[in-house]
Amino acid sequence: xxxxxxxxxxxxxxxxxxxxxxxxxxxxxxxxxxxxxxxxxxxxxxxxxxxxxxxxxxxxxxxxxxxxxxxxxxxxxxxxxxxxxxxxxxxxxxxxxxxxxxxxxxxxxxxxxxxxxxxxxxxxxxxxxxxxxxxxxxxxxxxxxxxxxxxxxxxxxxxxxxxxxxxxxxxxxxxxxxxxxxxxxxxxxxxxxxxxxxxxxxxxxxxxxxxxxxxxxxxxxxxxxxxxxx
Numbered sequence: 001x002x003x004x005x006x007x008x009x010x011x012x013x014x015x016x017x018x019x020x021x022x023x024x025x026x027x028x029x030x031x032x033x034x035x036x037x038x039x040x041x042x043x044x045x046x047x048x049x050x051x052x053x054x055x056x057x058x059x060x061x062x063x064x065x066x067x068x069x070x071x072x073x074x075x076x077x078x079x080x081x082x083x084x085x086x087x088x089x090x091x092x093x094x095x096x097x098x099x100x101x102x103x104x105x106x107x108x109x110x111x112x113x114x115x116x117x118x119x120x121x122x123x124x125x126x127x128x129x130x131x132x133x134x135x136x137x138x139x140x141x142x143x144x145x146x147x148x149x150x151x152x153x154x155x156x157x158x159x160x161x162x163x164x165x166x167x168x169x170x171x172x173x174x175x176x177x178x179x180x181x182x183x184x185x186x187x188x189x190x191x192x193x194x195x196x197x198x199x200x201x202x203x204x205x206x207x208x209x210x211x212x213x214x215x216x217x218x219x220x221x222x223x224x225x226x227x228x229x230x
Contacts, residue, residue: 022063024125025051026078028107029067031133031145032121034219038113042091043068049104051125052096061094064107068092073129102134136217139190140181147176147194149219150204155212156182156189163210164191173197188214 033040045064047055055061063073066081068090077084085092099106103124111119122135133143136151143149154160161180168175174196182189198220208216 022059022078023073023129024105024127024131025060025063025107026067026071026073026075027129027131027145028123028125028133029064029109030070030072031067031131031143031219032109032111032119032123033068033070035121035133035136035217036111036113036119038115038117040068040090041112041114041116042093043112044093044095044110046095046097046099046108046110048097048099048102048106048108051105051107055094065090065092068109103132139188141190141192142177142179143192143219144194145219147196148198149217150193150195150199150207151217151219152191152193152207152213153215153217154189154191154210155214156185156187157212160189160210160212161191164193164207167203167206167210168193168195168199171200171203173199173203 045061047060051060059079062078062081065085066075066078069081069084069088071078071081082092097108099108099122102122103126105125107123109119109121109123111121113119120135120137121133123131123133125131131145133141133145135141139151139153141151143151152160152164161178165175175193176196177192177194179192180189199218204216204218207213
């Protein structure tokens with residue numbers, strides 16, 4: 001039986017009406033903003049399942065845009081997010097879609113940043129304001145946004161996990177969760193580390209120097225966020 005806390009019973013502090021469709025949507029948008037980490041020019045939201053059916057009535061559209069603008073779920077400006085995005089020159093579009101065998105509250109973000117770089121991020125609001133990011137530019141990941149997170153895109157070669165884990169050990173950073181996904185043996189792989197403390201810049205630079213590492217995305221809740229495009 002899963003442990004249930006007060007947060008799970010009462011839900012998040014938020015601008016309603018729904019923890020899944022509003023608070024979760026805002027959290028998804030804010031995490032995606034952190035992943036992109038550059039000014040956004042335009043974003044298309046591909047809405048799946050119940051998001052697709054009820055996004056206007058439950059304020060999912062406003063919440064997603066609020067997150068992209070950097071707002072928290074309890075920000076009183078959330079209700080005006082669409083107008084605020086227009087003022088900032090951010091083009092937004094909402095498209096009903098079938099994204100396959102995914103959670104009913106799922107959205108794919110199709111983003112163009114101010115440098116013309118394209119991003120695709122897939123995420124779900126899984127209840128009670130909790131969320132998961134499942135794909136970044138086609139790379140499988142598992143991000144909850146609850147912990148500082150390091151994502152590496154790298155060649156599938158022996159020793160990569162050990163080398164990065166050793167860097168965390170040397171800095172006394174505890175790994176809370178780790179997931180490794182590869183496309184096929186000997187090809188590209190993606191690792192997700194969720195850790196207990198924000199990762200300092202010198203460790204991030206050391207990770208980038210590990211043999212076979214191609215790109216690094218950093219989501220540091222407790223520090224400055226930075227990233228590169230996978």
